[in-house]
Amino acid sequence: MRTLADSTRTAAEAAAALGCDVGAIASSLVFLADGVPTLVLTSGSHRVDTELLASQIGATEIARASAEQVREATGQPIGGVAPLGHPAPVPTYIDVELKNHGELWAAAGTPHSVFDISYDDLKRVTGATEVVVEAA
Numbered sequence: 001m002r003t004l005a006d007s008t009r010t011a012a013e014a015a016a017a018l019g020c021d022v023g024a025i026a027s028s029l030v031f032l033a034d035g036v037p038t039l040v041l042t043s044g045s046h047r048v049d050t051e052l053l054a055s056q057i058g059a060t061e062i063a064r065a066s067a068e069q070v071r072e073a074t075g076q077p078i079g080g081v082a083p084l085g086h087p088a089p090v091p092t093y094i095d096v097e098l099k100n101h102g103e104l105w106a107a108a109g110t111p112h113s114v115f116d117i118s119y120d121d122l123k124r125v126t127g128a129t130e131v132v133v134e135a136a
Contacts, residue, residue, distance in 0.1 A: 004112050021101065027043070032065050039086075082109045083107075104118065
């Protein structure tokens with residue numbers, strides 16, 4: 001784990017602080033899929049297309065979770081949500097774009113801490129299901 005002086009609240013901030021490509025940032029975003037908190041690990045270079053995501057996970061409606069809902073589901077603040085270590089299991093999906101980067105960086109529970117991990121290890125430790133989050 002690395003603690004950084006600069007904020008890692010956004011993928012662009014994290015990439016600048018780490019000196020890496022923004023696509024290598026594994027952003028942990030929380031959505032409500034039919035009302036159920038759902039974690040999407042996405043490349044920092046992607047925006048999640050909620051309709052595309054819904055079609056892949058069998059949800060009718062997907063909406064961004066509020067800051068309060070994120071903290072309730074993960075125990076962590078927006079901008080620092082780690083892909084694991086939550087109070088209870090959260091359904092988790094991983095953006096296949098992250099495969100294109102050797103070393104990934106993910107938040108470690110605060111807006112100033114990150115850790116490095118490979119795609120395969122991130123997928124394994126989170127039990128994530130692969131999805132495409134942005135239409136080509």
